[in-house]
Amino acid sequence: METISIKEVFKNYKSLDEVRLVGWVRSNRDSGSIGFISFFDGTCINSVQLVYKKTDTENFDEARTVRTGSAIMVEGKVVPSIKENQNFEILLKGFKILKQSDEDYPLQKKEHTSEFLRSIAHLRQRTNKFNTVMKIRSEIAFAIHNFFHQNDFVWVSTPIITSNDAEGAGENFYVSSKEKNFFDKNATLTVSGQLHAEAYAQAYKRVYTFGPTFRAEKSNTNRHISEFWMVEPEVAFCDINQLMFLIETFVKYLIRFALKNCKEEIAFLNKSTDSGLAQRLLDVVDAEFVKVEYKEAIRILKSKISEGHRFEDNDIYFGKDLASEHEKYLCEVIYNKPVFLYNFPQEIKAFYMKQNHDGTTVAACDLLVPGIGEIVGGSQREDDYKKIVKRCQSFGIKTDEIDWYLNLRRYGYFKSSGFGLGFERFLMYITGINNIKDVIPFPRSYGPINF
Amino acid sequence: METISIKEVFKNYKSLDEVRLVGWVRSNRDSGSIGFISFFDGTCINSVQLVYKKTDTENFDEARTVRTGSAIMVEGKVVPSIKENQNFEILLKGFKILKQSDEDYPLQKKEHTSEFLRSIAHLRQRTNKFNTVMKIRSEIAFAIHNFFHQNDFVWVSTPIITSNDAEGAGENFYVSSKEKNFFDKNATLTVSGQLHAEAYAQAYKRVYTFGPTFRAEKSNTNRHISEFWMVEPEVAFCDINQLMFLIETFVKYLIRFALKNCKEEIAFLNKSTDSGLAQRLLDVVDAEFVKVEYKEAIRILKSKISEGHRFEDNDIYFGKDLASEHEKYLCEVIYNKPVFLYNFPQEIKAFYMKQNHDGTTVAACDLLVPGIGEIVGGSQREDDYKKIVKRCQSFGIKTDEIDWYLNLRRYGYFKSSGFGLGFERFLMYITGINNIKDVIPFPRSYGPINF
Numbered sequence: 001m002e003t004i005s006i007k008e009v010f011k012n013y014k015s016l017d018e019v020r021l022v023g024w025v026r027s028n029r030d031s032g033s034i035g036f037i038s039f040f041d042g043t044c045i046n047s048v049q050l051v052y053k054k055t056d057t058e059n060f061d062e063a064r065t066v067r068t069g070s071a072i073m074v075e076g077k078v079v080p081s082i083k084e085n086q087n088f089e090i091l092l093k094g095f096k097i098l099k100q101s102d103e104d105y106p107l108q109k110k111e112h113t114s115e116f117l118r119s120i121a122h123l124r125q126r127t128n129k130f131n132t133v134m135k136i137r138s139e140i141a142f143a144i145h146n147f148f149h150q151n152d153f154v155w156v157s158t159p160i161i162t163s164n165d166a167e168g169a170g171e172n173f174y175v176s177s178k179e180k181n182f183f184d185k186n187a188t189l190t191v192s193g194q195l196h197a198e199a200y201a202q203a204y205k206r207v208y209t210f211g212p213t214f215r216a217e218k219s220n221t222n223r224h225i226s227e228f229w230m231v232e233p234e235v236a237f238c239d240i241n242q243l244m245f246l247i248e249t250f251v252k253y254l255i256r257f258a259l260k261n262c263k264e265e266i267a268f269l270n271k272s273t274d275s276g277l278a279q280r281l282l283d284v285v286d287a288e289f290v291k292v293e294y295k296e297a298i299r300i301l302k303s304k305i306s307e308g309h310r311f312e313d314n315d316i317y318f319g320k321d322l323a324s325e326h327e328k329y330l331c332e333v334i335y336n337k338p339v340f341l342y343n344f345p346q347e348i349k350a351f352y353m354k355q356n357h358d359g360t361t362v363a364a365c366d367l368l369v370p371g372i373g374e375i376v377g378g379s380q381r382e383d384d385y386k387k388i389v390k391r392c393q394s395f396g397i398k399t400d401e402i403d404w405y406l407n408l409r410r411y412g413y414f415k416s417s418g419f420g421l422g423f424e425r426f427l428m429y430i431t432g433i434n435n436i437k438d439v440i441p442f443p444r445s446y447g448p449i450n451f
Numbered sequence: 452m453e454t455i456s457i458k459e460v461f462k463n464y465k466s467l468d469e470v471r472l473v474g475w476v477r478s479n480r481d482s483g484s485i486g487f488i489s490f491f492d493g494t495c496i497n498s499v500q501l502v503y504k505k506t507d508t509e510n511f512d513e514a515r516t517v518r519t520g521s522a523i524m525v526e527g528k529v530v531p532s533i534k535e536n537q538n539f540e541i542l543l544k545g546f547k548i549l550k551q552s553d554e555d556y557p558l559q560k561k562e563h564t565s566e567f568l569r570s571i572a573h574l575r576q577r578t579n580k581f582n583t584v585m586k587i588r589s590e591i592a593f594a595i596h597n598f599f600h601q602n603d604f605v606w607v608s609t610p611i612i613t614s615n616d617a618e619g620a621g622e623n624f625y626v627s628s629k630e631k632n633f634f635d636k637n638a639t640l641t642v643s644g645q646l647h648a649e650a651y652a653q654a655y656k657r658v659y660t661f662g663p664t665f666r667a668e669k670s671n672t673n674r675h676i677s678e679f680w681m682v683e684p685e686v687a688f689c690d691i692n693q694l695m696f697l698i699e700t701f702v703k704y705l706i707r708f709a710l711k712n713c714k715e716e717i718a719f720l721n722k723s724t725d726s727g728l729a730q731r732l733l734d735v736v737d738a739e740f741v742k743v744e745y746k747e748a749i750r751i752l753k754s755k756i757s758e759g760h761r762f763e764d765n766d767i768y769f770g771k772d773l774a775s776e777h778e779k780y781l782c783e784v785i786y787n788k789p790v791f792l793y794n795f796p797q798e799i800k801a802f803y804m805k806q807n808h809d810g811t812t813v814a815a816c817d818l819l820v821p822g823i824g825e826i827v828g829g830s831q832r833e834d835d836y837k838k839i840v841k842r843c844q845s846f847g848i849k850t851d852e853i854d855w856y857l858n859l860r861r862y863g864y865f866k867s868s869g870f871g872l873g874f875e876r877f878l879m880y881i882t883g884i885n886n887i888k889d890v891i892p893f894p895r896s897y898g899p900i901n902f
Contacts, residue, residue: 005603005656007603022688023656024653024863025863041656042605042654042655042656042657042687043603043655043656069862069863070863071688071863071864071865098688098865098866099834099863099864099865101861101862101863102861102862104861105861105862105863122647122650122855122856122858122859123650123862125650125651125654125655126653126654131654131655134605134607134651134654134655135605135655137606137608138605138606138607141596141606141608142596142600142606145592145593145596149593152456152458152494154493154585154586154589155588155589155592155593156585156589156892157588157592157663157680157891157892158892158893159678159892159893159895159902160611160640160663160665160678161624161665161677161678161895161900162900162902163900163901171628172628172629173612173626173627173628173633174626174627174628175624175625175626175640176624176625176627177622177623177624177625177667178623178667179667179669179897182624182667182669182677182897183895183897183898183899183900184898184899184900185899185900187900189611189626196573196892196893196902199573199574199576199902200576200585200892202475202577203493203576203577203582203585204493204494204576204582204585204586205456205474205492205493205494206493211662211663212608212611212662212663214611214612216628216629216630216633218630218633226612226633227610227611227612229608236493237473237522237549383550404573404901404902405573407573408573410552410553410555410556411520411552411553411556411574412475412476412520412521412522412550412552412556413522413550414522414549414550415549440608441607441608441609441610441647441651442609442610442647444610444612444634446630446633446634447634447635448634448635448636449612449613449614449634449635449636449638450614450855451610451613451647451650451855
């Protein structure tokens with residue numbers, strides 16, 4: 001008999017008779033002449049109930065002894081289940097332990113804290129919760145590639161080892177080898193693929209990079225890790241308004257993809273982790289995103305303060321970098337939908353952003369979403385060679401370290417815009433998981449590297 | 452008028468009348484009252500010929516002055532071309548320079564060497580050749596994700612920063628930050644995602660990782676770089692024979708995808724770079740891959756030597772790590788098709804490979820293809836805890852550094868197999884490009900980091 005997957009069994013249980021399955025034991029409850037195994041094989045997030053009976057099951061005694069975590073092969077009949085919330089179960093005829101798990105297997109049936117599970121990052125993906133989260137991670141990654149491929153973007157793998165420190169601001173990791181001066185410069189791990197993506201946008205019009213980026217941040221919060229994945233598209237001949245349209249289209253595509261292709265996964269998380277999740281995602285898909293200039297946001301916040309609203313920080317003025325409490329207030333209280341803030345004061349934004357005609361702002365935008373705050377940051381890039389060089393100087397950036405990048409402006413660089421979406425931040429949003437270390441397989445941060 | 456892409460123009464030139472295009476100038480030839488611009492926009496590898504005439508073109512004088520590399524917007528009529536090998540050209544009505552390129556633009560019309568182009572890695576993708584190669588790179592990457600997604604593999608992003616040195620063998624890069632002891636261990640850049648992928652295969656059955664890997668090799672050959680991408684699938688409950696089937700299916704899928712979706716790109720390379728390319732790819736798709744045990748390969752090579760064939764190294768014996776001349780001979784002369792070599796002597800293979808019952812070989816396989824040699828290496832993994840610990844010890848690997856990995860064997864690890872395909876090596880094969888630095892956007896190797 002051919003082995004079939006649990007995914008197939010769930011799809012076709014009504015028409016299936018005898019099946020053979022290979023997978024792992026989540027739990028085994030032996031009640032004398034009958035026993036129940038919760039069984040999974042990783043092909044879908046659901047477990048199947050296997051029933052073994054003294055009267056029906058060969059190797060009945062072996063089945064009684066199988067431990068949680070073990071690999072087994074079983075054969076049996078798909079039969080209707082009397083249990084609620086379970087359409088079928090499998091009455092076993094054949095049973096075989098392929099590999100008995102040791103008794104100290106850490107994932108016994110009881111609930112485990114996320115903290116404990118982080119300490120067994122080599123096993124936690126076998127739990128319902130992490131199996132679900134990492135499956136969603138995989139699906140969203142595919143959706144990202146799919147979206148860009150459908151829209152004629154070329155994927156560019158920007159380098160991990162780089163030499164410029166333009167955005168690192170002292171939070172770089174350094175790379176060395178046993179061979180002294182392996183590289184001719186200080187080598188660092190990339191903090192963004194944007195600069196390299198810009199060079200490729202000038203050849204393909206539409207490109208994106210999707211890869212790991214690094215920040216040597218000591219902060220050990222729920223929202224910080226040292227190694228995370230970023231999606232960074234870059235589009236030539238694109239201005240800030242077209243960019244905001246692209247961001248909205250992209251974010252909605254990903255959420256729609258998740259709602260359609262991860263239906264069971266999101267339903268599971270909605271039930272187990274975050275009861276507002278599914279509705280929040282639906283709301284975003286249906287909403288028309290609001291566009292608010294930064295200066296208008298400042299005006300609104302000030303007027304709310306003068307009407308008596310109190311933030312932790314009430315010192316609001318043009319030129320201030322808004323805190324997350326202000327962003328949340330705008331997005332959740334004032335508008336109650338996703339909000340683009342754009343045209344920020346130039347002194348709080350990066351050197352490569354396009355200076356607007358007003359002489360004070362740059363064509364940058366942040367997308368804020370209810371429940372989490374900023375998930376995307378983007379900008380139109382400065383395309384004027386002299387202006388960008390001047391901006392570098394005012395930021396104290398050594399222009400000779402990135403002359404290749406600045407020189408792009410001298411060779412047919414008319415316009416270019418792009419954005420960055422932190423993949424793990426976005427996954428937190430899609431899954432309702434509130435610690436970034438729980439949406440990436442083997443998280444890296446200040447302190448231990450245990451795996 | 453809406454802007455349309457060159458890709459669309461090529462598709463529909465027969466039915467198109469007036470079009471507006473935005474892109475860049477590859478060259479401009481002005482012959483008095485008429486001029487010709489070779490124009491590209493990155494949406495396909497072809498250029499379009501734009502014709503400007505004193506009698507037809509507004510801004511005729513501006514058109515005459517536009518330099519190579521400049522960004523332009525044009526409007527005109529799609530008309531039949533009298534030139535051979537060119538179905539249409541565009542007779543311009545409107546012409547506008549969006550951004551004039553500086554006179555020192557390095558990509559002037561003459562042919563450039565690959566070496567020179569490597570020195571302008573921020574611009575070389577604007578040439579026909581590199582535009583084609585990096586487009587194929589993007590398409591093959593998409594094909595990889597597509598293949599695995601269709602076949603229910605879960606994508607796992609294995610960590611870049613790791614702490615174990617199991618496979619590095621002294622060729623690791625080390626990671627540090629300004630903060631002393633940012634990590635609690637010696638942190639290195641990953642040389643393979645396999646160990647982590649194995650942990651995930653024990654939860655999902657089928658997983659793959661596709662990301663950057665690193666080797667601090669000093670060798671500066673055509674085939675070595677320090678940063679390259681690897682595809683590493685891992686499948687639980689899979690043995691070496693099923694693995695070879697997967698490899699064959701996968702490699703054929705990727706080549707078929709390239710032949711179908713990169714038709715023009717491969718035709719271009721076949722004409723310009725490697726006239727045997729297309730046929731070589733077709734041959735692989737049609738071939739049934741040969742499976743030869745290592746010991747049989749040794750027997751064949753020895754008998755050929757005794758019949759008078761001479762290699763550079765004729766000292767062939769069981770236990771020898773075959774050189775590429777031997778592999779090529781097997782694959783190109785003896786069989787003339789792709790060949791799996793398998794069941795290698797354990798002393799020349801890695802500690803994690805499954806020991807066969809013969810006590811001397813391990814269940815490893817290499818795929819050799821005509822024209823390039825080894826492109827895939829894989830193995831069934833040792834699933835016996837005691838055996839793998841013993842193998843670690845015999846290799847001098849500290850077991851406590853990878854105890855989490857070894858412990859997987861204690862928790863339901865019945866079988867697992869996987870392989871690694873070096874993405875750039877494979878791209879060299881698909882494109883006929885003979886330097887690995889020319890199939891990755893910004894290559895890193897011993898010496899300079901210029902971008």
